[in-house]
Amino acid sequence: MTKVQLKGVRKEFGKFVAISEIDLDINSGELVALLGPSGCGKTTTLRMIAGLEVPSFGQILFDDQDVSEVPVQDRNVGMVFQRYALFPHMTVEKNVMFGLKVRGTPTEEIKHRLEEILDVVQLQQFRHRFPAQLSGGQMQRVAIARTLITNPSVLMMDEPLANLDTKLRGEMRRFIRDLQQRLNITTIFVTHDQVEAMELADRVAVIFNGKLAQYDAPDALYQRPNSIEIADFMGADNIYEAQISAGRAKTAFGELQLDQLSNPVRDGVGHVLLRAEAVDLLLEADAASENVIPGKVTGREFFGATVNYTVECNGETVTVNEQSRRMVDVGQDVWLSIQPHRIWVIQDTA
Amino acid sequence: MPTPKTTELARHRKERMWMWLQLLPVLAVLTVLFGGALVLAVMQSLGFAPWFGVNTFPDFSYFAALWGGGFFWKSLGLTLYYATISTLIALVLGTFLALALVRHFPSKSLYKYLYKLPLMIPYTVGIALAVIMLGNGGMLSRIFAFVGLIGDPSEFPQILKTHYGWGVIAVYVWKQTPFVTLTLYAVLLGVGRETEEAATILGANKMQVFFQVTLPQILPGIVSSTLIIFAFNIGAFEAPFILGGGFPDTLPVVAWRYFNDADYTLQLQGMATVVSITLIASGILYSYLALYRRYERRIGRN
Ligand SMILES: Nc1ncnc2c1ncn2[C@@H]1O[C@H](COP(=O)(O)OP(=O)(O)OP(=O)(O)O)[C@@H](O)[C@H]1O
Ligand SMILES: [Mg+2]
Secondary structure, rough: OOOOOEEEEEEEEOOEEEEEEEEEOOOOOOOEEOOOOOOOOHHHHHHHHHHOOOEEEEEEEEEEEEEEOOHHHHHHEEEEEEEEEEOOOOOOOHHHHHHHOOOOOOOHHHHHHHHHHHHOOOHHHHOOOHHHHOOHHHHHHHEEEEEEEEEOOEEEEEOOOOOHHHHHHHHHHHHHHHHHHHHOOOOEEEEHHHHHHHHHHHHEEEOOOEEEEEEOOHHHHHHHHHHHHHHHHHHOOEEEEEEOOOOEEOOOEEEOOOOOOOOOOOOOOEEEEEEEHOEEEEEEOOOOOOEEEEEEEEEEOOOOOEEEEEEOOOOOOEEEEEEEEEOOOOOOOEEOOOOHHHHHOOOOOO | OOOOHHHHHHHHHHHHHHHHHHHHHHHHHHHHHHHHHHHHHHHOOOOEHHHOOOOOOOOOOHHHHHHHHHHHHHHHHHHHHHHHHHHHHHHHHHHHHHHHHOOOOOOOHHHHHHOOHHHOOOOOHHHHHHHHHHHOOOHHHHHHOOOOOOOHHHHOOOOOOOOOOOHHHHHHHHHHHHHHHHHHHHHHHHOOOHHHHHHHHHOOHHHHHHHHHHHHHHHHHHHHHHHHHHHHHHOOOHHHHHHOOOOOOHHHHHHHHOOOOOOOOOHHHHHHHHHHHHHHHHHHHHHHHHHHHHHHHHOOOO
């Protein structure tokens, strides 16, 4: 249970700037995801919090105390490495017990906690194996068990699910979430998968090129990204240039009425973001609907539960996602409709 | 009808024969070069030397004379003492150096070249350096006298030509520390820093990290490098010959004195010495390896 704060943290490797400036507040017991493309500085940020890397500038605070002078082994943090970093010469059991042994925990207590954690991560039957004899998912769980057994006050995980297959990923996600909620540990985990970040995290910190681009709850990040890059990274399909005036957005395919209450806008240029699942597909023009745009279906992708339509509207393509209760044929004339409060406008803050 | 299993076996047999065929040239060279020399040495030490007009094969009197004389055991003791002490010192220094080299520090690239220098300089030069530096009247004694620690260079404590063998050990260590460093540095690069970092985060201090995480992982490198330098030290001749304390000499020097004697029949006695060195060295090295294998099996490596 520790509050973690990064204040104006910058990290340079020689002349190379890995992190240009990051401010981050992580509440006690919160689960935060660091999300960003490869090489943006996620691992570096974790390593600085752990104390493996010293920030070039700025401060890192645990519960409002500067930890710059606290050596790594006294920070009581836990870290699950991107490549696990298990001790290859020790069995699963010895790997897991290592943290308690070096801290001089009494043998009886070590034994007790070992059994407990092996049950939690379901590794009882592999306890005498060496890391080289385990699968990726098993190694992963050893790495997590080895860290959790020490009761860290901050738990960090560097792409903990990257090397697992889809089914195991799902299982491990739920496992991590349950565990985190049960133990209520402040947790920071790194991922470059936006779905994973949204599913697991209380808040997501998006990092681009060593800068914090946005730090928000998953739904806010998804519905209300503050830049086109973030919208793009969060998997948005429909982003269009627009001219905004008097609460209306003029786009290549028509004018859209905006909802000034949920999304105050300035007059001028900007971009509108239409989430694919927020757009309704109508088979005939409906005067009662708002923001109706005529178009023609030019493509269809079937995913089982949902289906994606590509709709051509006056030269622009709009992707529409709906539940596959019905099928609309390619070539059919359709009308798109979107409610004003579902439209998000991105404008430069300048 | 033949089952698939039979054909598989036949293929394996063919592959195995092909493997032996490919190995044949290497095996032949090994057998002639090493096996041949060894057989000849053993035969000579047992009294077979018709070219000297001696042929009393099989005759164990040369071994009996050698092992019966008290000086042999003293010589053996000295040989093992020089070899072991210098191997241990080189191991400790080499490990420290290798650990330092995987970390970042200023002018590291310069040190990476500097430490390899002794590897390229011949032993004899090292011995000459030892004489110049460490002898009475050598650089060190003059410096001591100059700063007034001693009245005259001749009062400098005897480092060379004593049975403590500090000169011999110094030369071995000077030459072999870089070798250990080089080997362990390569192993450490392969091991990487991550397990050490993980151990630190889990709360281990520097000693615990080294002894429980780093050392077990670099052990194969430690075993192979110490094995090589120890084997060399047991058989080395120049350094103890020039820098040693005289009688009793180390075994290779004893052997050389026999070979160099005007009485050429003593060559057989020399051969008995050489064969003894070989027996003892291989016994020690074999036990060392066996011990290490047992440890590896215990921690589950195959
Ligand atoms: N020790 C170092 N020396 C120099 N540059 C480094 C060092 N460590 C990281 N970098 C650089 O800093 C940048 C950020 O690296 P980091 O490992 O934090 O990326 P990441 O976001 O974790 O990427 P990935 O998703 O691929 O793991 C990269 O461009 C990397 O090359
Ligand atoms: Mg990374």
